[in-house]
Amino acid sequence: MKIAMVGSGYVGLVSGACFADFGHDVVCIDKDQSKIDRLHEGVMPIYEPGLDALVESNVKAGRLSFTTSLAEGIKGAAAVFIAVGTPSRRGDGHADLSFVYAVAREVGESLANDAVIVTKSTVPVGTGDEVERIIRDTGTAQKFSVVSNPEFLREGAAIGDFKRPDRIVIGAEDEFGREVMREVYRPLFLNESPILFTSRRSSELIKYAANAFLATKITFINEMADLCEKVGANVQDVSRGIGMDNRIGSKFLHAGPGYGGSCFPKDTLALLKTAEDYDSPTRIVEAVVKTNESRKRAMGRKVLDALGGADKARGKKAALLGLTFKPNTDDMRDSPSIAIAQTLTDAGVEVSAYDPEGMEQARPLMPHVTMCDDPYSAIAGAEAIAIVTEWDAFRALDLMRVKELASAPVLVDLRNIYSPEDVRAAGFIYASIGRN
Numbered sequence: 001m002k003i004a005m006v007g008s009g010y011v012g013l014v015s016g017a018c019f020a021d022f023g024h025d026v027v028c029i030d031k032d033q034s035k036i037d038r039l040h041e042g043v044m045p046i047y048e049p050g051l052d053a054l055v056e057s058n059v060k061a062g063r064l065s066f067t068t069s070l071a072e073g074i075k076g077a078a079a080v081f082i083a084v085g086t087p088s089r090r091g092d093g094h095a096d097l098s099f100v101y102a103v104a105r106e107v108g109e110s111l112a113n114d115a116v117i118v119t120k121s122t123v124p125v126g127t128g129d130e131v132e133r134i135i136r137d138t139g140t141a142q143k144f145s146v147v148s149n150p151e152f153l154r155e156g157a158a159i160g161d162f163k164r165p166d167r168i169v170i171g172a173e174d175e176f177g178r179e180v181m182r183e184v185y186r187p188l189f190l191n192e193s194p195i196l197f198t199s200r201r202s203s204e205l206i207k208y209a210a211n212a213f214l215a216t217k218i219t220f221i222n223e224m225a226d227l228c229e230k231v232g233a234n235v236q237d238v239s240r241g242i243g244m245d246n247r248i249g250s251k252f253l254h255a256g257p258g259y260g261g262s263c264f265p266k267d268t269l270a271l272l273k274t275a276e277d278y279d280s281p282t283r284i285v286e287a288v289v290k291t292n293e294s295r296k297r298a299m300g301r302k303v304l305d306a307l308g309g310a311d312k313a314r315g316k317k318a319a320l321l322g323l324t325f326k327p328n329t330d331d332m333r334d335s336p337s338i339a340i341a342q343t344l345t346d347a348g349v350e351v352s353a354y355d356p357e358g359m360e361q362a363r364p365l366m367p368h369v370t371m372c373d374d375p376y377s378a379i380a381g382a383e384a385i386a387i388v389t390e391w392d393a394f395r396a397l398d399l400m401r402v403k404e405l406a407s408a409p410v411l412v413d414l415r416n417i418y419s420p421e422d423v424r425a426a427g428f429i430y431a432s433i434g435r436n
C-alpha cells in the first residue's frame, strides 16, 4: 500500500519510517527544503535512538523516499497522513491549526485518486469536520474520507512505541475510512496490538484526555513530593506504595521539576480552551496547568537556596546537568530547564550547562548560559550543581572529581537519581525532590 506522510518532523518521520519497515511504500513530505535535503543525505533532523538506521535501511530497500512536493508525494497514496505541528496559538493557548488546514487545502487541490486523509497531528475535537469541509470546498472529484488517528509515541522511545503500541485509536465515520486504516495497520494486528475504532470526535478527544491524565499524575506526585519534604516522608516510597495498586499503576509517578516537552504543556492548554468553548469546565486540568507552570520557577528557587538564597546568590556559579525535557531526545520545547536557567540568571547567578544532545537547541533559549563540552567542565567552580534531566551520563558521576572541581558544592538532584546516603557520604550537601 502507498502511504503519504505530510510533515516529516518527530511524528511524521518516525511513523513514516516504521510504516515503511512494515512493508508499505512511504513518501515523507515536508515543506522545509533543508530538512528534505538533509534526509536525502541521510542526516536526521532530530535525535531519536535507532531512527537513522531505520531510515537508512528502508531508503535502501526502496520503500521510503522524501520530497517537498505534496502533489507528487500523495499521487497514488491510499492513505495521506497529516502530521504537521499544532503548537499553542500565541496569545490565547488554543491549538494553532493553520498548518493542518493549509495541508488539507493543498491535499484537496492535488488529490488525483480516492484516498483516506488521516489526521495524526494532535487536534481539538471538531478539527476532522473542518478538514473534511476544506477538502470538499476545493471541489475535488475524488472519493475521500477523513479519519482521526492520534499518535501516542514517546520521544526517546518512539520507534518501540510506534511498533508495539499499547493501542491504536482510529476515529472514522464510514466504512471506506475503516477499511483503509485496517490495511494500514494490518502488520500490527498480526502483532496483536489492540485497535479501538471510535467516532472521529471521540478519537480526537481521547488524545487530549490521555495527555491531560498523564500530566495530572505527574503533577499529583510532584505535590506529594512537596508534602513529603515538609512531613519528613520519602516520595519514592510513597510512589512505590501507591503504584503497586493496579488501579493506580506505577508509571508517571516520578517526582521531578515539572512536565515539559512538545505535548503535555500545549495539549493541556488546548484542552482547557476546548472545555471553555463548550462551557464544560475541566477544573482539575486547570489546576494541573497552573501548578506545573509555577513549579518550574520554584525549581530555580530551589537551586538558589543551595547558593544561600536569592539575596546571596549574585555572582555565584551554578551548573545545570541536562537541559532537554527528558533524556534521549534533543527536544527543548517547554523544558523546565528554561525557567530554571532564567530564574538563576534573573538573580545574577552565572550559569554553565551540559546536555548530551540538547545544547544546540537550548542555546537560543538561554543566551546567558555557558554551554560546556562535558559535565565536568560545566561543574568547574560551581557552588550548586543541579541535575535537571536524568540522562544516563549523569547517573554515575565521579563524585571525587566533582568535589575537586567545585567549591563546597551542593548537589541539587531534581530527578532523584542518587541515593542521599551515598552523596552525603562523599561529603556533599544534597537536596532532592520529596526526600530528606
Ligand SMILES: NC(=O)c1ccc[n+]([C@@H]2O[C@H](COP(=O)([O-])OP(=O)(O)OC[C@H]3O[C@@H](n4cnc5c(N)ncnc54)[C@H](O)[C@@H]3O)[C@@H](O)[C@H]2O)c1
Pocket: 006, 007, 008, 009, 010, 011, 012, 029, 030, 031, 032, 035, 083, 084, 085, 086, 099, 102, 103, 120, 121, 122, 123, 151, 152, 153, 154, 155, 262, 263
Ligand atoms: N513529538 C511528539 O512526541 C508527539 C507525540 C504525539 C503526537 N504529536 C503531535 O504530532 C504533531 C506533529 O508533532 P511533531 O513533534 O512531529 O512536530 P514537528 O514540528 O517536529 O514537525 C512538523 C513538521 O511539519 C512540517 N510542515 C508544516 N507545515 C507543512 C506543510 N504545509 N506541508 C508539509 N510539511 C509541513 C514542518 O516543516 C515540520 O517539519 C503535533 O500535533 C503533535 O502534537 C507529537
